[in-house]
Amino acid sequence: MKKHNFSAGPCILPQEVLKKASDAILNFNGIDLSLIEISHRSKDFIAVMDKAQELALEHLGLQNKGYKALFLQGGASTQFLNVAYNLLNKKAAYLNTGTWSTKAIKEAKLFGEIVEVASSKDANFNYIPKGYAIPSDIDYFHCTSNNTIFGTQIKDFPKVSAPLVCDMSSDIFSRQLDFSKFDIIYAGAQKNMGPAGTTLVVIKEEVLGKVDRAIPSMLDYRVHAEKDSMFNTPPVFAVYVSMLTLQWLKDLGGITEIEKRNNAKAELIYSEIDRNPLFKGFAAKEDRSPMNATFNLVDEAHKDTFDALAKEAGLNGINGHRSVGGYRASMYNALPIESVQVLVDAMQELERKA
Numbered sequence: 468m469k470k471h472n473f474s475a476g477p478c479i480l481p482q483e484v485l486k487k488a489s490d491a492i493l494n495f496n497g498i499d500l501s502l503i504e505i506s507h508r509s510k511d512f513i514a515v516m517d518k519a520q521e522l523a524l525e526h527l528g529l530q531n532k533g534y535k536a537l538f539l540q541g542g543a544s545t546q547f548l549n550v551a552y553n554l555l556n557k558k559a560a561y562l563n564t565g566t567w568s569t570k571a572i573k574e575a576k577l578f579g580e581i582v583e584v585a586s587s588k589d590a591n592f593n594y595i596p597k598g599y600a601i602p603s604d605i606d607y608f609h610c611t612s613n614n615t616i617f618g619t620q621i622k623d624f625p626k627v628s629a630p631l632v633c634d635m636s637s638d639i640f641s642r643q644l645d646f647s648k649f650d651i652i653y654a655g656a657q658k659n660m661g662p663a664g665t666t667l668v669v670i671k672e673e674v675l676g677k678v679d680r681a682i683p684s685m686l687d688y689r690v691h692a693e694k695d696s697m698f699n700t701p702p703v704f705a706v707y708v709s710m711l712t713l714q715w716l717k718d719l720g721g722i723t724e725i726e727k728r729n730n731a732k733a734e735l736i737y738s739e740i741d742r743n744p745l746f747k748g749f750a751a752k753e754d755r756s757p758m759n760a761t762f763n764l765v766d767e768a769h770k771d772t773f774d775a776l777a778k779e780a781g782l783n784g785i786n787g788h789r790s791v792g793g794y795r796a797s798m799y800n801a802l803p804i805e806s807v808q809v810l811v812d813a814m815q816e817l818e819r820k821a
């Protein structure tokens with residue numbers, strides 16, 4: 468039975484990428500060895516790493532602009548502390564828009580004073596705060612572009628004089644932005660890019676080297692930048708699959724094309740949520756994420772019927788996160804619009820049955 472994968476992760480990837488990835492496990496590049504058994508210092512793998520880094524910068528329009536793309540390990544969660552380790556001398560400002568921002572704040576507090584400029588915790592993070600003031604005497608400002616759990620997304624990033632750091636784990640490569648406004652962008656691979664196991668960190672090199680503390684090598688961005696993400700053994704499979712996905716995106720027409728597709732998917736699901744009297748959206752309309760649509764049943768009595776319809780239709784992973792309840796349709800780059808249509812059909816079928 469065909470499955471429609473709305474899972475929030477890890478990892479929704481195009482079929483053709485999965486096929487190439489599985490071929491490479493058995494016989495990489497026709498060399499009769501597996502991708503995961505050759506040396507990461509072999510020319511075949513170095514070419515993969517170079518290409519992955521090049522494609523990441525190319526998609527973001529950051530080639531030859533003083534940026535480095537690094538493929539590191541430890542997930543976005545390690546970046547919560549890495550950012551502070553490398554950038555925080557005295558004081559940093561954070562916007563709190565959900566669970567992941569909260570966790571980033573917790574880690575950064577170990578390194579200095581953290582000013583929470585605004586928070587939407589008062590409404591269970593169903594909106595993005597606006598109109599807040601950012602202090603000028605900060606080492607950097609941190610925000611989370613897409614709130615995977617709550618289904619909100621920052622549409623307009625604040626102007627800051629300090630370095631701008633952004634966790635783009637769940638919407639990287641999904642929409643066009645002026646990425647040169649950002650000094651550090653980080654993203655766990657496992658939504659729009661590749662399997663869990665590597666984290667993309669894009670850094671404007673000039674922001675590094677300004678903290679007083681000693682930084683352990685594995686946590687020092689400069690060490691990884693100097694060694695082109697090869698300071699230690701990189702997660703070769705995750706980097707390879709990320710490279711394939713970035714190439715798939717390029718062949719498709721890049722971020723410009725995928726953004727159109729993502730907007731069409733978002734339009735389809737959100738217009739049904741707004742039209743269908745049995746459902747209500749969770750996130751404030753103006754802050755809705757095209758990546759993660761969160762919605763609830765108006766009357767929980769329909770839950771069993773809707774869950775059965777969803778199962779019958781092959782809809783996978785639509786249960787909401789426990790902190791929101793209801794449903795969450797994650798529509799990462801690789802999810803086809805046909806799958807969203809199947810979800811909408813199930814919602815309409817419920818309306819007919821109710």
Ligand code: PLP
Nearest residue numbers: 542543544567615634636637655
């Ligand atoms: N930040 C965001 C926005 C996320 O969605 C996630 C995971 O879903 C994380 C951070 C944590 O990522 P990781 O599991 O790679 O540490």
